[in-house]
Amino acid sequence: MSSAATTGGKRRRPYFWEEVCSGWPSGPAEQGRRGLPAWAEHGLRAVREGLGREPGSVAGMRYLHRVELTDEKRNAERLPRSYEAEHAALTLFGLHQHGAAEPVHRPGIGIGTACHSLRLHLLRETKEMEEVERRRSDQEGGTNGSQSLLFKDTVGRRLFAVSTALDLDELVHHLRSLLPLMRQAGVGLDYTRLHCDLCDWQTPRHGRVLRAWGLQYNAPAPEGAEGAKGKSGSPPAYWAGFDPDRPHAAAELAALRSGLSEEPGTVPAMWAFHRLRMSNELRDRGALTRDLTAEHTALTLFGLHQQGRKRSLHTPGATPGAACRRLLAQDGGPDRVAVERRLGTLLTSLSADELAHHLRGLVPLLRKADIGLDYDGVRQAVRDWDDPYRPDAQSRWRAKWERDFHRESSKV
Structure with a gap:
C-alpha cells in the first residue's frame, strides 16, 4: 500500500x-x-x-x-x-x-460544502418536479397545484441536528440520515477531514469545526452569479431587509439573540442570517476573522434591539451618539448625566469586545424609547475598533459619535 x-x-x-x-x-x-x-x-x-x-x-x-x-x-x-x-x-x-x-x-469537501451542494441539488430537483406537475395539472384541467415535496429546508434541518449533537454517538446518528441523500445526489465528502472534525468534537477545537461547517453551508453566491444581490454582487445585510410583519420574524430575532455571548460562527441557529463573503480557504479553516466577529456582534445586537418592536430599528445614519442625543430629548427619559456616562464608557472602549459589551448595555434603552441605530455603521465600527492595520479608525469613530451627540437636537 x-x-x-x-x-x-x-x-x-x-x-x-x-x-x-x-x-x-x-x-x-x-x-x-x-x-x-x-x-x-x-x-x-x-x-x-x-x-x-x-x-x-x-x-x-x-x-x-x-x-x-x-x-x-x-x-x-x-x-x-x-x-x-x-x-x-x-x-x-x-x-x-x-x-x-x-x-x-x-478531498477538500467538508460537511458544510457537501450539505450546500445537496441543498442546491434538491432545489433543482424540486423545481423540475413542480414544473412536471404544473404541466400535468394544466393538461388535466386540475386546480390542486403542485404536490411535490419541498426539500429546501430538509438539508438545513438535518445539518442543524448534526451541529447541535451533544456527543459523538448523537453526531454520527444524525450524519447517517444525511448520507443516503448525498449518495443519491452524487455528493461526496472528505472523510479524512471528517475524521479530524470527529476527533475535535466536544474539545476546545469544537468551535472551529462548527464555524467551518456554517461558513461552508451558507456560502453566498459568487459575485455576478444567479442569486447574487446588490450592484457589486454582495447580498444586503439581514437587518437591511428585515420586515417585522414577516410570519417568522419573531423566531428569526430569537435565533439572533441566542448568539449573545457566544463565539461567532458557532451558533447554528444564526448561520442562515450571515451574509459575509470569505475566501474558500478561510471558510474551510473555520477562521475567526474580524469581519465575521463584527457581523455576529451586529446581528445579535439587532436581535436584542428589534425584540417586540413593530417597525424596523435599523436606521441608516443613526450613530450611537445621535441615538443618545435623541434619548435625552424624550420626555421621561434618563437624565443627562447618566446618558453622558454611558456614552463615555462606550467611547473609551479599548477593544472591540469591550465596545460590543457597552453597546449591549445601550441597546435596551434605545429599544424602550423606540430609537433606531445604523447597524451597517455598528458592524463597521466593531470591525475597525482595534484593528492594528487601521490605527486611526478608533479615534475617527469616537470623534464622529461624540460630534453627533453634541449636535443641536434639531439636526439629529
Whole structure:
C-alpha cells in the first residue's frame, strides 16, 4: 500500500477510504463499481457491519484502522478519541459508498460544502418536479397545484441536528440520515477531514469545526452569479431587509439573540442570517476573522434591539451618539448625566469586545424609547475598533459619535 505525507513530514499509511478511492477502477461508473478489488469489497462489508457497534468490537474492521493501539490503550477503560472517531468515519464511509457508482471520498469537501451542494441539488430537483406537475395539472384541467415535496429546508434541518449533537454517538446518528441523500445526489465528502472534525468534537477545537461547517453551508453566491444581490454582487445585510410583519420574524430575532455571548460562527441557529463573503480557504479553516466577529456582534445586537418592536430599528445614519442625543430629548427619559456616562464608557472602549459589551448595555434603552441605530455603521465600527492595520479608525469613530451627540437636537 502507498503512504501519505503528514504535516510533520512523516509518512503514514493512507486511511481505508483513501485506499478505496485510489484503487477505484477507471472506466464507466457502473463498470468501476463492479470491478472493485476484493480487498476493497471485503473492507466495505466489514465497515458496514460496524454501524451501531462499539469501536473495536468488529473483528473485520480492526485491520482497516490506521490509528494504532498499544496494549495499554487497548486495555484502558475507554479507547482513544482518535480511534473512536476513525471507527465512526469508517462506518459512515461504508454506508455512503454502498451502491455508489463513484468514490464518495472527495478531498477538500467538508460537511458544510457537501450539505450546500445537496441543498442546491434538491432545489433543482424540486423545481423540475413542480414544473412536471404544473404541466400535468394544466393538461388535466386540475386546480390542486403542485404536490411535490419541498426539500429546501430538509438539508438545513438535518445539518442543524448534526451541529447541535451533544456527543459523538448523537453526531454520527444524525450524519447517517444525511448520507443516503448525498449518495443519491452524487455528493461526496472528505472523510479524512471528517475524521479530524470527529476527533475535535466536544474539545476546545469544537468551535472551529462548527464555524467551518456554517461558513461552508451558507456560502453566498459568487459575485455576478444567479442569486447574487446588490450592484457589486454582495447580498444586503439581514437587518437591511428585515420586515417585522414577516410570519417568522419573531423566531428569526430569537435565533439572533441566542448568539449573545457566544463565539461567532458557532451558533447554528444564526448561520442562515450571515451574509459575509470569505475566501474558500478561510471558510474551510473555520477562521475567526474580524469581519465575521463584527457581523455576529451586529446581528445579535439587532436581535436584542428589534425584540417586540413593530417597525424596523435599523436606521441608516443613526450613530450611537445621535441615538443618545435623541434619548435625552424624550420626555421621561434618563437624565443627562447618566446618558453622558454611558456614552463615555462606550467611547473609551479599548477593544472591540469591550465596545460590543457597552453597546449591549445601550441597546435596551434605545429599544424602550423606540430609537433606531445604523447597524451597517455598528458592524463597521466593531470591525475597525482595534484593528492594528487601521490605527486611526478608533479615534475617527469616537470623534464622529461624540460630534453627533453634541449636535443641536434639531439636526439629529
